[in-house]
Amino acid sequence: MEAVAPPAVGAPAIRCAGAERDYPAFLERAARIATGLRATGVEPGDRIAVVLRNEPAHLEITAGAALLGACAVPVNWHFRQDELRHVLTDSGSKVVFAHSDLLAGVTAVLPEGVRVVEAAVPAGVAAACGFAAPPPTGAHPLLDSWLAGHPPLDAIVAERPPTVIYSSGTTGRPKGVLREPVAPERLEEAVRLFLEYFAVAPGGRTLIPAPLYHASPSQHAVLALAAGLDITLMPRFDAKEFLRLIEHHRIEQVQVVPTMFVRLLRLPKDVRERYDLSSLTSVVHAAAPCPPHIKHAMIDWLGPVLREYYGGSETGAVTWCDSAEWLAHPGTVGRPRGTGAVAVLGPDGQPLPAGAAGDIYLKPADAWPQFTYLGDPDKRAAMEAPGLPGYVTIGDIGHLDEDGYLYLSDRRNDLVISGGVNIYPAEIEGCLLSLDGVRDAAVFGIPDEEFGEVLAAHVEIEHGVTLGGGEVRAHVAERLAGYKVPRAVVFEERLPRDESGKLFKRQLRDPYWAGHDGAI
Structure with a gap:
């Protein structure tokens, strides 16, 4: 086109x-x-x-x-x-x-x-x-x-x-x-912070490529309307159409998920260079960990316009980082801004030192509304940090560095414990995405009599590419510790993701565990 x-x-x-x-x-x-x-x-x-x-x-x-x-x-x-x-x-x-x-x-x-x-x-x-x-x-x-x-x-x-x-x-x-409910003055503050952190001016032009049934694009749209932005919606994400819309409507700001970066980078270089993207001043991403090599490639392509935040439907955005901060702290999802805060706690509920991975607890910004779960207040109470009023966990594991920047390891639900060793599949998925020909990857634990669980990788490859399980395992073995090499490699025509990039990993994992009741 x-x-x-x-x-x-x-x-x-x-x-x-x-x-x-x-x-x-x-x-x-x-x-x-x-x-x-x-x-x-x-x-x-x-x-x-x-x-x-x-x-x-x-x-x-x-x-x-x-x-x-x-x-x-x-x-x-x-x-x-x-x-x-x-x-x-x-x-x-x-x-x-x-x-x-x-x-x-x-x-x-x-x-x-x-x-x-x-x-x-x-x-x-x-x-x-x-x-x-x-x-x-x-x-x-x-x-x-x-x-x-x-x-x-x-x-x-x-x-x-x-x-x-x-x-x-x-x-x-x-x-x-x-x-x-959000009081008018809190909504005004939320709009002000949205314009500041998303680096867009009132009346500016934004593109929403993710489905509005997800929390981030829904909130983005609500705040964009409140700020009077020019809004372009995509019915579904398509990499070339995404670039065309940015050029055609002189889009200044867009919010994406890392899966979209992967699909954009899969376009031939001459196709990517065909479009004038100079209007972009802010490309915000969130919702999932972004493999460092993917983010490096995006910054190399678009320049220092990338911004990242971390939070959840329950907490809103709590940490932020721009391109310069990320390049100085590769792999980070930022550090708290404004009145938000982060704590990383160990099994005993005590804060962990810098570099030690534990459960991430977030204190939402003051402008963010309090929340509960419909019909399940006990689940809301169970999220709270012992001894830290106002802090809740959304189920992620990670660590802080000496400068207070946060790094994600994985979802606690996705954590694999093999032979007593904690393994974070997100790291291995990022490694697999660096293998030429791999379009998408999902790594998770499957039952094993000796180790309790071992790793399986379900891999989606580019059309016309031929890869074998041995090549996939060798690629990981060259870059990561041996215990992080998947035992099983399965090739899929398409992994079960929705338009926003959310991976329905349980659809792949559940058949392996059927009849095991979660234990060997």
Whole structure:
């Protein structure tokens, strides 16, 4: 695809796959949605569910619910059967908005009394996702005609509702993170920090390539709307389209995940150099550890515009680092900014010295809302650090260096203990990604009679590449300790990741452990 001359930059808008709304049109549609929800019986404090791919309507529904004092719950549209039933029931949503092609799955598990509004799949969104847009089913009110039948809401509810976002379900059943309402002055502070840390000015241009059902892109979109940014959404991530959009819309700021870096770097060099990316001032990444060689390559390509943060749906961003800090502390995810803080604790609950790996506990910034889990306050209480009020763990292991910079080892759920030795699969996955021809990798523990568990690597290779298990093991053996070499190597056509790069490792791991009950 040849580069296209950028258009003149006009007033900020919200766009996706050929559809575009300026802010006045966006806000009017949101206000009509609010009135429609009220007519449907939704009241302040209620929740609605949004089962849509990325498109402007997703954000309009979210904004419309907020105008009414209700909460829009973004739902992973990949969820099927039990997962979808759990979220729709657990959230207590009164109304569900769903794309036409997703309606059958929604209605099959719809709780009694829940109303449905159908959204036609925009042709550009369907094309970007690789299917033809189906005609509306006609079984439910159609979003565009439904909102057109209601006037804009005449009185905005002043109090913002609690918000709910569900985990991806990569390690178990999706969990609903319930955040307390955000006071206006705290929202103003959150927007100010967003603009500062993401290095973008009010009215600037941002690109959101990850699905809005995940916490980070959802929060990014909400803050970008509050800051009046020009927002371009991608229905799904495609490396060349990502570069084209940056050039075409003169994108200044984007938030990505490390898997997207890998896919971008897999493009031929001449393709990458075809696009003018000089408008970029900030490329923020988070959500997963980034292999150092990948980040070095991205900085070499784009320059010192990379920024990284670490946190979770429950805590928000707590640590930050820019490119200069990372180059001085390779592999770090940054150190706390503002009022946030980090502690690394050992099994006895005591702080560990610099360099020692332990459980990471985060103290969210003061502007971040308190949280709990829907229907599971005990799980929330179990996250708290003994003797450190306000600190919680989101299940990661890592260490601090002498300068207070944090480094991630892995998720505690992914930790492999083989013969009494702790092994962090993320390190081995990063090593595998440095092998020519490897597109993706997942490493995890499988049962072993002698060692308790040993390593298995499931590897996705580039089309047309031939690799054997011996070559994969030899590559790791040359670079890491012998006990980190996978015992089993399995080649997969595609590893189970969603668009944001979240890896459903349990789908690969569970069959090995079936019948073992987690022990040998």
